[in-house]
Amino acid sequence: MDYNFTAEHEAFRQEVRAFLARTLTTEFWERHRAKGGGSSSPEFSQAAGHEGMLAIAWPPEYGGRGKGFFDQMVYTEEMVRAGAPIEHHRRAVQQVGPSIMLFGTEDQKRDYLPRIARGELSFAMGLSEPDAGSDLASVSTLAIRDGDEWVVTGQKRFTSGAHFSDMLWTVARTDPEAPKHRGISILLVSLDLPGVRVVPLIDLQGRHHFNEVFLDGARVPASNVIGDVNRGWYVNASTMDFERSGIARWAFLERTLRRALVEPASAGPAAEAGARSRLAAAAVRTEVAQLLSHRVTALQAGGGLPNYEVSVAKLSVTETIQQVTNTALHRHGMHGLLAEEDQGDAEDAPDMAWGSLYLDSIRHTIGQGAAEIQRNVIANRGLGLPRG
Known part of the structure; x- marks a missing residue:
């Protein structure tokens, strides 16, 4: 291409x-x-x-x-x-x-x-639960059909943006007797329904980005199911591919790398020499990550539905973000450890302290499917390796 x-x-x-x-x-x-x-x-x-x-x-x-x-x-x-x-x-x-x-x-x-x-x-994603993170097939939020409604009961955790969103894209179990990858459906739940409660989760930097969402008998119209009932696992798999393939993370990586390259270091010549070498390697990885992200877009433009390709792109970008922020932090010695409380999300604060950016980078290889999950997807679906 x-x-x-x-x-x-x-x-x-x-x-x-x-x-x-x-x-x-x-x-x-x-x-x-x-x-x-x-x-x-x-x-x-x-x-x-x-x-x-x-x-x-x-x-x-x-x-x-x-x-x-x-x-x-x-x-x-x-x-x-x-x-x-x-x-x-x-x-x-x-x-x-x-x-x-x-x-x-x-x-x-x-x-x-x-x-x-x-x-x-606006939508939040009601995916993870206390006992179902990367293993999303283990969700226990239950939806029981009652006439023209589903009665939904359960708990979602680490729900980004639920405090300002209108609706929740919810993964719920609609057939408790089915194998765990089956019997799951996708429901659109209005966050202002009776029985829905949003509770803030404050992260290690004092920011309110995540939430817990409690569903206590919330009654959702039957017409709010997306796709076939009990086939939600396959619907949500495509939804996650759309999320992981986003170019936004690469653009954030590029902006962060450019800042690291132009800022003068403060930790001394020895630290700077090693840091410049690591930043040069990160620059190469950033170019590769861009091409991998563009490949996903090219597949979409050709009418395809990228799968393992988005895992390759996500893994490349997120691990490079951690490499860049870690290197930039060490270039500034003890000063680099400084972090700022509640400055907003890193994507919207390009001048955030390197200590804050480094702490923020940890989530990138966890959210939207942990790095270990991405490697499994690449191995199974990309390389055709058997499941262990």
């Missing part, structure tokens, strides 16, 4: 940059900070949706621009490079919407997709 962007892609890049320049003004950031700051801004999401800057590759009948996957990639790169507060719409546009297009009914597509494209509908 040709990894170079076309003139049309670069023209679209300039369009995105112009939108960001007139939207992320000093006045916008002042309003954003006055509201508490962070990585989510309904104001920004709706402004982007109004100008057709969210669902770039979606068909026009669903509110999209009808452009290609490489245009969507260009958009994502520029959003992350600018530190735009994209969390209000990111999961809805990147994961939920494409999954509804693949597995949803026509009514669901007409209902949800235009609202997502306008930046009006």
Whole structure:
């Protein structure tokens, strides 16, 4: 494939940059900070949706621009490079919407997709549970059919953005007697339903990004099932591929590496010599990670559904992020250990202290499927190795 962007892609890049320049003004950031700051801004999401800057590759009948996957990639790169507060719409546009297009009914597509494209509908992912993390097939959240509703009871943990989202993409067990990879369904649960409670989980840096979500007999319309009942494992597998293949992490890695390369060190010549060598190796890995991410986009553009390829891309990017932040931290000696409390998400704070960035980097190889899970996927589905 040709990894170079076309003139049309670069023209679209300039369009995105112009939108960001007139939207992320000093006045916008002042309003954003006055509201508490962070990585989510309904104001920004709706402004982007109004100008057709969210669902770039979606068909026009669903509110999209009808452009290609490489245009969507260009958009994502520029959003992350600018530190735009994209969390209000990111999961809805990147994961939920494409999954509804693949597995949803026509009514669901007409209902949800235009609202997502306008930046009006936000989603959190109700996946992990106290006893089901990377082994998502072990979920115990139970959904029991009662007439035209599902009665949902259970607990979700490490649910990013549930405190500002409208709905929960929920993995629930709808047939307790079936083998654990079967009998699972995907339900869309409104977070303002009776019986739904969102409790903050504060991370080691004092930030409120994660939540626990308790479902106590929440009654969900039967029409809110995505795909076939008891086939949710396969629906969610595609949803996770959409998430892992995102170019956003690579753009964040690139921004972090560039900062590390231009900042002067403060730990002395000996430490600097070793650090520059490690940063050079990280720069090579960053280029490889970019090509791997572009490969995923190329497969999507060709009508394919990438699988193990997204695991390769995710593993490459996330481990390189840890390499860069670890190296940059050591370049500054004891000063590099400094961390800042509650400065928001790293993706939206390019000048965050290296100590904070290093602590934040730990989550990258855990979230959306731990590194060990990614290696299993690569071995089984990519290399055809037998399961151990």
